[in-house]
Amino acid sequence: MLDWGELWPPIRLTLELAAATTVLLLLVGTPIAWWLARSRARWKEAVAAVVALPLVLPPTVLGFYLLLFLGPRGPGGDVAELFGLRTFAFTFTGLLFGSVLFSMPFVVQPIRNAFEAFGERPLEVAATLRASRWDAFWSVAVPLARPGFLTGAVLGFAHTVGEFGVVLMIGGNIPGRTRTLSVAIFDYVNTLRWTEAHIIAGGMVVFSFVVILAMFVLEKRFSRLRG
Amino acid sequence: MSLWSRVAGGLLAVAIALPVVRADAADVSVAVAANFTDAANEIGAAFQRATGHRAVYSFGSTGQLYTQITQGAPFQVFLSADQATAKRAVDENNAVAGTQFTYAVGKLVLYSKNPSLVTGEATLRGGAFRKIALANPSAAPYGSAAMEVMRALSVLSSLQPKIVQGDNIGQTYQFIDTGNAELGFVALSQVIAVRGGSRWIVPDTLYPPIRQDAVLTRAGANAAAARQFLDFLKSAEAVALMERYGYGKGT
The missing domain is CATH 3.40.190.10 (Periplasmic binding protein-like II)
Structure with missing residues (x-):
């Protein structure tokens, strides 16, 4: 028996998580990307490697450390105490924290590439026009790097929607709060409720296709604008 | 001979020698409900001592394991954490009729x-x-x-x-x-x-008894070692091990 009311909460939760993750990552990732693109520090590639780690790390590694980090015996637990919680595991905040780490390379890398692509010249020109560095960043660098921001946002959002391992490990499968789409699919499959699994999984295929198609179309348009 | 070729030669020799240790020894692939993990590991060791066969375990929730079995997972024995799923396996022709029995009662x-x-x-x-x-x-x-x-x-x-x-x-x-x-x-x-x-x-008046049933799956229907494993679960040695882990006696 199909219960549509049961399908909606994981979808809504996942969209909320992905949206919040994307906004946070644009805020946190932009300065990191800027620094990685501009700095001449010798150890910057080491920082870049740390940011890119989740590309290679199994999600279970991240999930394991997060569980300890967010738990009552980790630093996250101390912060959680301030909010009257025992742990950030099993909370939306915990998932958000994990998603930000997990999706960080997907946002930082395209923005960094975009910052690097236009080189020093536009910023030097802005400086000769007496633009402050802050002004130059907002009125020159950001507009020039727009394709990078767009790609980063789309990839960050899509990757968070598709997250599974980390959520399974730190989520606790709470309906409406930590039971995301991918975990719901896992549950439906494991309980042989395949009608529901088909609906969500099929929806994910369509969603992912649209995301990737939109990326390709946008990229083409941007390169035509530039060319 | 270089070091590497000596190492490689050594590994090859081991690889060739291993299967000959016991010509009649087989691997039994067993899907085990997660609650039974510790007991299963001890029983596996005892099973190997007794028969030479090795039990290779996959752990998970009962539902997850059964889903995998319906999709052709190569498990030969299924140790469910309930009766319903084991029965379902038989009903849906994923397990051999007549092989189902309660190996333990969980608390x-x-x-x-x-x-x-x-x-x-x-x-x-x-x-x-x-x-x-x-x-x-x-x-x-x-x-x-x-x-x-x-x-x-x-x-x-x-x-x-x-x-x-x-x-x-x-x-x-x-x-x-x-x-x-x-x-x-x-x-x-x-x-x-x-x-x-x-x-x-928890007093067992508050919940229906957790009778944990085992079945021989279709993939194990012709595996003698898998049937031996099921028999071993009923042995006095295995039952004693299970009791040490707090399980009640099955049928």
């Missing part, structure tokens, strides 16, 4: 690492905790037994917001052990060897 325990938190059903009625862990009731029999207990004590609705679900009983115990949940319902077998903490062995 549910409310456990906390905090030595004073769990005192009995009063702990559940008081609700003086923030997170209580149990296994996913739709896929894990110990999870649905935990729901039954809370229903029987009429505390389910008040505790509902505090429930966190492990994917299986193993993850559920991990949530408690890491302290992320203060307490939770686990299998007695998981904590029987653990000292300290506080626990309440």
